[in-house]
Structure formats: structure tokens, C-alpha cells
Amino acid sequence: MKLTMRLAERSYDIIIKKGSLQNVGKLVNLNRKVLILTDSGVPKQYAQAVAEQCKEAFIETVEQGEESKSIAVWQKLLTRMIELNFTRKDAVVAVGGGVVGDLGGFVAASYMRGVDFINLPTTTLAQIDSSIGGKTAVNLEKTKNIVGAFWQPKLVVVDPDTLQTLDKRQFAAGLAEALKAGLLADSELVRIFEEENCEEYIEQIIYRSLIVKKNIVERDERETGDRAALNLGHTLGHGIESASSLQHGRELYHGECVALGMIPMLESEELRQQVLAICQRLGLPTQAKYDKEMALQAIRHDKKVNSDYITVVKIPKAGQFRLDKVPFEQVEAVLLGQAAEIPIPKEVKAK
């Protein structure tokens, strides 16, 4: 399957195909210097498979985890490219999840004011969500994604075969973004989650999610209007992510927090029950303990918070959304009040 992001001179293709990692060189020019960025949690054979298709490949492996999305690591990579005499015509390839995608994207965006970026996401979250939209960033101290650029990739290659090496919980967490896409604009996708086997339908799920995101991003590349819809579940989700340190003896994943953040945005009780059932089916959490004050503070610092009001995405029914502007004073009631109302599920079970 193939999708074309239409963004004038920044247009690019997204290829969704099993085994496509072995054929990247046929889809884009790798006959040059290529910095291949991956992390210690990604099976080495993926970066290696890409390196074999390049004229001159340099694999850089950063530590797995959000800590690598730092200015220090970004600077180290830029320094490496200078040492290797990378020119404007060379390229950066990211092989891994959202961290290497965001980091590698910002390296590519800022080296010599921009070189080609090719994104090869290998996690459900990255394949469904961060592979599209051109957002690149690193964190600065505790503020997530505060430094970055809009930089569209030259090509995105999604190889669902790489998901086989992903652990079940990460696989499920990534699907939260697909569920988000369905709730926003594709009720058929919500039905698939309710009734079908997600592993069997994975290409379909990725494709449909990307279509939803593509339509929104193409309408609003620089996030001045409707693109805010993609923040469904993220305002509260980021707050929970910052505030909750450990849940069931483990940290919550980004996708899990998004799932938790979406639930209070569902406006009918029926839809809420339906989504809670889907979350349980997928192994996504439906409740979490966290310090509400801390979450609120994190939301206040969240970059989507305008000084006077906050934009919240509500779902009246599956496949439809509405943007609500809420004065910041009311955020606590709207977000945290309702969050507290999430029904407690019988058991959170791994898929």
C-alpha cells in the first residue's frame, strides 16, 4: 500500500509493505553518505539491512529511551556528521521508534539547514503516528518536544514485519494512536478494533490510521487549525505521563497515557463503554493513579497550552470530533474531574 503526502514541494510517499525494509534502496537514493540512526532497543539486523543498501553507511546507535531525545545527543550526532564530511546532498535515515524518528528528523532538519530525512519506523506507535506529519524535536530538560522543526521526510517506509520483534505491551500501546484516529474520523476502524484480530488486520489498521492523519495534516501542515484534533487524548495524556511515575510496578507508555487521556473526551456513555471494552481487549490500561496537581502543572507547561485558554478535542460519536476552547481556570474540572470518573475495569490483562 502506498500513500502520498501532498505538501507542495515537500510532498513525499509512505510505503506500507511487508518486507519493504530490504528494498529501501530501490525506493530512494542511498547511493551517498547515509547516517543510520537506531537505538539499543531495536534489533540490530534492521539497521544492518539498510546499511547494506547504502554506498557509505554509518550506523549510530543511541541509548533506548526518551533520554536520548536531548540536545546533547543531537549535538553529538551533528558533530559526527561534520567529522564524516557529510554534505547537503547526503542523508539521515532513522530505524526505530518515535525517539530515533524525532531525533533523527531534527538532526536532518538542522544539519546545514536541512538534508534529506528517510524514516523507517519499526514500532506500532511510530508506524501509525510519528511517521507522518513532519514534526521533529528533542526535549530540553523536562520540557518535551520543545525544540525542533517541521521537517518533512523524503520517504517513509513502513515494514509491518518489524513489529514481530516488538513486545506485546508496546505493540498494544502503539495501537492507542490508531484507536484515536478511528474515533476522530473513521468509525470502521473502531469496528475493526472491536471485532477483528489486530495482528491479522495490522496493515489495514496502519493504512486507515495514516489516511486519517494525512487528511488532517494536509489541510493544516503547521498546526494552526484542525490539526489540533490529533491532540485527542494528548493534553491529559501528557499530564498523566509526567505525573504518574509507576503503575503496576512499571512506567506507563505514551500510547497508554493517550488511551487514558481519550476516555474523558468521549461524550456519550455508550461510546465510553465501547472504548473501555476495546482498551481491555487490547491490553491498554483504563485507569491510573497519579498526582493531579502535578499533572495539571505539566499541562500548564505543555506547549499546546495557550496563555489564555486550552483547546480540547471532544468526541460526540465515533468518527466525529469537535474542538472546544476552555479557559485555563476550567481545565481542572474538564480534564481531571472527568478523568476521575473513569470506571474501574475488572482487570488489566496483557493482550
Place this chain on the structure above:
Amino acid sequence: MKLTMRLAERSYDIIIKKGSLQNVGKLVNLNRKVLILTDSGVPKQYAQAVAEQCKEAFIETVEQGEESKSIAVWQKLLTRMIELNFTRKDAVVAVGGGVVGDLGGFVAASYMRGVDFINLPTTTLAQIDSSIGGKTAVNLEKTKNIVGAFWQPKLVVVDPDTLQTLDKRQFAAGLAEALKAGLLADSELVRIFEEENCEEYIEQIIYRSLIVKKNIVERDERETGDRAALNLGHTLGHGIESASSLQHGRELYHGECVALGMIPMLESEELRQQVLAICQRLGLPTQAKYDKEMALQAIRHDKKVNSDYITVVKIPKAGQFRLDKVPFEQVEAVLLGQAAEIPIPKEVKAK
């Protein structure tokens, strides 16, 4: 005088007017948080005059000089904006020369993936050259402008009154970029330099130089073709800048190096003599001692050097240019061989 840069959704105005620094708030929205970036060499009253027009102004003064164009300083400024709760709708204003313009531009380009940038250049060099084109950057160790972004300002305000506080040598060095513009595409501008009083004609000189640059940049925003013409004198100039440490007991300025770098690119002996006379009239150097090997090495590392060849800008006659591709092996002969032929002037006199 007013110029409009036409770059689709990134279009912006350049206002050239004496006293305009006092009226920035009438030209652009300053009714928000504004980070005013200036340096220790810029008279304080300029930043202060802008601050008085803002709703919430925060003046940040960096050390004068190229050392401030570093990732460390850039990061410090971003951290300050986070502390001050800057949002996407707030703005960065640069008041000063090329250093604060480049640095402030990259801060604006990368904070939250881009906030409004307003450039108020106060040196001839910045008013003529770096205020246009959207190039922002910082240095990484010894590599100049290697990290940055193309980020167009929201508005550029050129107030020629600010040049009155500039020392004569800096004033002249900046004019080298105007002379470059004339040589590339405006023979009348070359005539002004030959016959008129530059201080009297300064608005005219700035305006005509910007028109030349504007026409080239609009045709080629991201520097893939003709925009390379703007590098006239810069390839060799950067080499000289890196290699020559002290000349007549003082470091050479960027504009002075550009002047030196342009001379071997003039293809007729008559034009060469004409330009040498202009340089002497302005107080620009026409010769410099530098380590040629070191200069060549710097050119090799220069970002405009492609791996296989180098693009050189030649001037067959005043107002016309031609781009020549030269294999890197021949660079020494083409650049340094001819540079050695620069006639030695009687005396370099300050204007």
C-alpha cells in the same frame, strides 16, 4: 522604502526608513511576550527603544562576537523562553548585527518548532546582507553556520540611523556585500560606489543591494540553483577568514574577506582595477597575508563544497555573473593562484 519578499505563505516586508526603530510596534504585533536579543557591542538604547513598544519585553544581551553563535548560547536562550512560559504565539526580536540575527533566527525557528521572528539589523553588513534570505544558524566548534534552519522573518525593519554609532571600519566592511550585489546584477550600484558619497547614498545603497538579493532568493529560496551566486567572494573569503588571524595587527572582518575573495573572480583586468580603486576609496583591504594551505583546508570543510566539485561565481563584467563548476583538485589554482596576483595597493586607508 519598502520591499516585499514574495515566498508564498512565508512572505514578509522589509522596511527601510530612518527612525523606523521607534515605530516597530506600528508595523508588527508586539502586544505579546517578546524576547529581544542584542549583544554587548550594540548601543543599549536600540533594544530599549523596542522594549518600550512591547507588552512584555525580555532583553537578553549576549557577548559581542562570533563565539555567541554557539549551541550553548542558543540552548540558554531556549531555556530562558521555557522559564518565561513563551508560547507559540510569542516572538523573538533581534537587534544588532549578523550574529544576533543568525542566533535569534535559529532560536525562533526551533522554539516549539517555530515562533515569529522579527529582525532589526543595526550594522551595514546585517542591513545589506543577513537581513534577507531566511538563513539562520549557529556554529559547532570550528564549523561556521553548520547547524541551522531556513526560517523567514515576519518583518525586517532597517533603520539607517543606527549606522551612525557604527565604527568606520565596520561600516565599510558591510558595504563589501553591497559592492558584491552591484557586481552581480546592478552596474548602477557599482557606479554609485565609484562616484558618490556612500554615507549620503546609504538608503539607496541598502535598497538596491536588497533588490538584487531579493530577486535571487525569490527565484531560489532553498539554495538549489542560482542562489549560489550570492556566494561571490565567499568561498575564498571564508578561507581567508579562517586562515588569516591578524592583518595589520587586527583581525579581518567578514566583509573585508569577502572583498578580498571577490577580486580573483573578476574576469577583466579593467574591472579588476575599477573594483580595487573602489575598495581603496571605501577603506577595504586589497591584499592580505594568510596561510594558503590552511585556507584551502577551510574551503574543503566549507559547507558549499560538494564532495566532487566546487561552484565558483565569476564576473565577466559589472552587473553580470556566471556559475562555474570546478573540480576540487583545481580549486587551489583557480582560487589561491589568482588570489596571489592581487596587486598591492599603495596604502589601505580608513574611510
